Amino acid sequence: MTASTKFSLEGKVLKLNxxxxxxxxxxxxxxxxxxxxxxxxxxxxxxxxxAAKAVADALKNxxxxxxxxxxxxxTGRLKDEIPLALDAFVDAFVDKKSLQVIDLSxxxxxxxxxxPIRRLFIENRSITTLKLNNNGLGIEGGRxxxxxxxxxxxxxxxxxxxxMHTIIMGRNRLESVSARNMSxxxxxLPNLKELRMPQNGIRxxxxxxxxxxxxKSCPLLEILDVQDNTFTxxxxxxxxxxxxxxxxxxxLNVGDCLLGxxxxxxxxxxxxxxxxxxxxxxxxxxFNEMDIEGAKLIPGVLATKKKLGVLHLNGNTFDAEDDVVExxxxxxxxxxxxxxxxxxxxxxxxxxxxxxEEDDEDEDDVVAQKPEADVDALANALGxxxx
Numbered sequence: 001m002t003a004s005t006k007f008s009l010e011g012k013v014l015k016l017n018x019x020x021x022x023x024x025x026x027x028x029x030x031x032x033x034x035x036x037x038x039x040x041x042x043x044x045x046x047x048x049x050x051a052a053k054a055v056a057d058a059l060k061n062x063x064x065x066x067x068x069x070x071x072x073x074x075t076g077r078l079k080d081e082i083p084l085a086l087d088a089f090v091d092a093f094v095d096k097k098s099l100q101v102i103d104l105s106x107x108x109x110x111x112x113x114x115x116p117i118r119r120l121f122i123e124n125r126s127i128t129t130l131k132l133n134n135n136g137l138g139i140e141g142g143r144x145x146x147x148x149x150x151x152x153x154x155x156x157x158x159x160x161x162x163x164m165h166t167i168i169m170g171r172n173r174l175e176s177v178s179a180r181n182m183s184x185x186x187x188x189l190p191n192l193k194e195l196r197m198p199q200n201g202i203r204x205x206x207x208x209x210x211x212x213x214x215x216k217s218c219p220l221l222e223i224l225d226v227q228d229n230t231f232t233x234x235x236x237x238x239x240x241x242x243x244x245x246x247x248x249x250x251x252l253n254v255g256d257c258l259l260g261x262x263x264x265x266x267x268x269x270x271x272x273x274x275x276x277x278x279x280x281x282x283x284x285x286x287f288n289e290m291d292i293e294g295a296k297l298i299p300g301v302l303a304t305k306k307k308l309g310v311l312h313l314n315g316n317t318f319d320a321e322d323d324v325v326e327x328x329x330x331x332x333x334x335x336x337x338x339x340x341x342x343x344x345x346x347x348x349x350x351x352x353x354x355x356x357e358e359d360d361e362d363e364d365d366v367v368a369q370k371p372e373a374d375v376d377a378l379a380n381a382l383g384x385x386x387x
Contacts, residue, residue, distance in 0.1 A: 004064075005032050008041040015076075016051035025051075029058040038098075039067040046075045052085035059092040066098050071131070072106040082109045087116040094123040105133035105168070113137075114144035121152040129166040133196075137169070142178025145169070146185045153188035160187075166194040170225070176206025183213035192218040198227040198253070207235035215242030222246075225253040227284065236263030240270030249277040255286035255312065264294035264316075272297065274304040281307050286342075287315035291350065295324045302331035309337035313344060320344035 007029060016022045029037070040059070047055065059065065070089060074082045086109060093099055102120070107113065113135060121127070137145065153161045167189075174182070179202045186192065195214065202210070207229060214221060224246075231239065236259045243249075259267055264285075270276065295318040302308060311332065318324070325344065332340035 003036060004038040005036045006039040006041070007032060007037060008039075009045050010041045010043050012045060014045040016045065016047050016055075018048070019050040019054045022047075022051040022054040026054050026058045029055070029062075032062075034061045035064055037062040038064055039069075040065065041069040042073050043069055043071045045073055046077060047073050047085055048077060049081055049084045049088065052088040056088040056092040059089075063096070064098045065093075065096050067101040067103075068093060068099065069101075069103045070107070071103045074107045074109065079110070079112065082107065083112045083116060086113055087119075090116045090120045093120055096124060097126045099124060099127055101129040101131070102127055103129075103131040104135065105131050106135075108134075108136045110136045111138055111141035111144060114141045114148070118144060118148035118151070121148040122155060125152050125156055125161060126163055128163050129168075130164070131166075131168045132172065133168050134171040137172040137174065137178075139173070139175055139177045142169070142172065142174040143181045146178070146181040149185040150188060161189055162191050164189050165191050165220075167192065168194070168196040170196055170198040170200065172200055174200040174202060176203045179206030179210045183209045186213040186217040189218060191220055193220050193248075194223040195221065196223070196225040198225050198229070200229055202226070202229040204230055204232045204234040207231050208238040211235070211238040211242045215245040219245055220248055222248050223251040224249065225251070226257065227253045228256040231257040231259045231263060233260065233263050233266070235259065236266045240266050243270050243276050246277060248279055250279055250307075251282040252277075252280065253282075253284040255284040255288070256315075257288060259288045259290070261289060261291045261294060261317075264288055264290035265297065268294060268297040268301055272300050272304060276304075278305070279307055280305050282310040283308060284310075284312045285316075286312050287348070289348070290316040290318065292318040292322060292324065294318070295322070295328070298324070298328050299331045302328070302335060306335050308332075309335065309340045311340050312342040314342050315346050315348055317348050317350045320347045 009025065014021075014025075016025070068089075074085065077085070086104075093102070104113070104117070114137065132145065135141070149161060149164070153159055169182075174197065179197070179200070182197070195218075197210075207226070210226075214224070231254065235257065239254065290313070295313070295316070298311075298313070309332070311328070329341055332338070
């Protein structure tokens with residue numbers, strides 16, 4: 001058996017501006033047995049088209065490559081250069097059925113970079129993990145990524161992508177349109193376990209459809225991070241309806257999502273039953289305008305979530321000195337988590353105008369008796385989305 005090898009350029013800050021600049025990297029790669037190389041890390045170096053082609057050629061015979069970390073490799077490159085360089089790397093990866101993880105984060109290639117990725121997905125359907133964080137994809141780039149996944153699934157006999165279990169697409173300005181487009185891909189991702197789409201400017205209408213599709217199509221979900229998008233009442237209701245669909249959920253980040261007073265109560269009431277997300281370990285619920293009435297529901301959640309040991313509530317609108325805070329800490333201690341609650345250092349003032357706009361009475365009973373019917377109603381919006 002050949003020992004596995006990791007090849008890393010991380011921290012070298014190489015500026016590979018020509019084919020010749022890449023000669024040493026190519027030489028080092030060629031010195032590694034074709035069967036032994038399993039991981040490459042090129043992060044923090046910068047490749048022009050010629051250098052990318054040279055290095056990609058050296059990777060073509062590495063038949064057991066599993067992890068390709070190409071994050072932050074185009075600093076200082078022109079927009080028209082990046083897709084060509086990326087395409088060169090895709091040439092090296094399309095036939096690698098061993099390839100599991102592709103990380104292209106922190107490369108500002110925008111929608112133009114989605115085209116090479118499309119080819120990679122369609123020709124190599126073995127990939128399990130896609131990391132596209134902070135790529136400036138925008139609405140069009142998000143549409144192209146979702147289209148790529150759907151087209152790749154269509155090429156499979158089962159018309160799904162059973163291998164794909166992790167998608168990370170944060171900080172990409174996807175907005176509600178691309179959230180809806182991504183929702184179209186969830187039915188072909190039955191084994192999705194991790195979805196991270198924070199800081200994308202998604203509004204409540206997009207969040208509704210996103211969560212409805214996830215709840216309906218992705219029962220194995222373990223990690224959901226949609227931090228710093230906008231939920232308000234509609235998003236809170238959609239989340240409440242979807243929660244029972246994810247028995248394996250371990251990490252939920254809905255911080256900075258503006259669920260509000262009423263939305264917080266809707267969410268927490270839905271989270272409280274012991275049968276809902278029994279494996280939850282981490283809940284990030286910061287800066288959501290949750291008031292004291294919402295905070296009083298937290299101990300009930302902790303009573304049924306014995307594994308919940310990381311709880312972040314900073315930035316909400318209840319008083320950090322209120323007795324309920326000690327009750328929350330006591331509930332965490334009872335479950336064995338002495339330091340489970342974050343520091344409540346930045347609690348916000350109650351916005352009286354926002355209070356007047358919220359209608360608590362309408363929201364108190366928003367969790368329907370038949371959540372699957374509500375999921376269907378929300379998911380019907382998918383019918384109007386075209387990729």
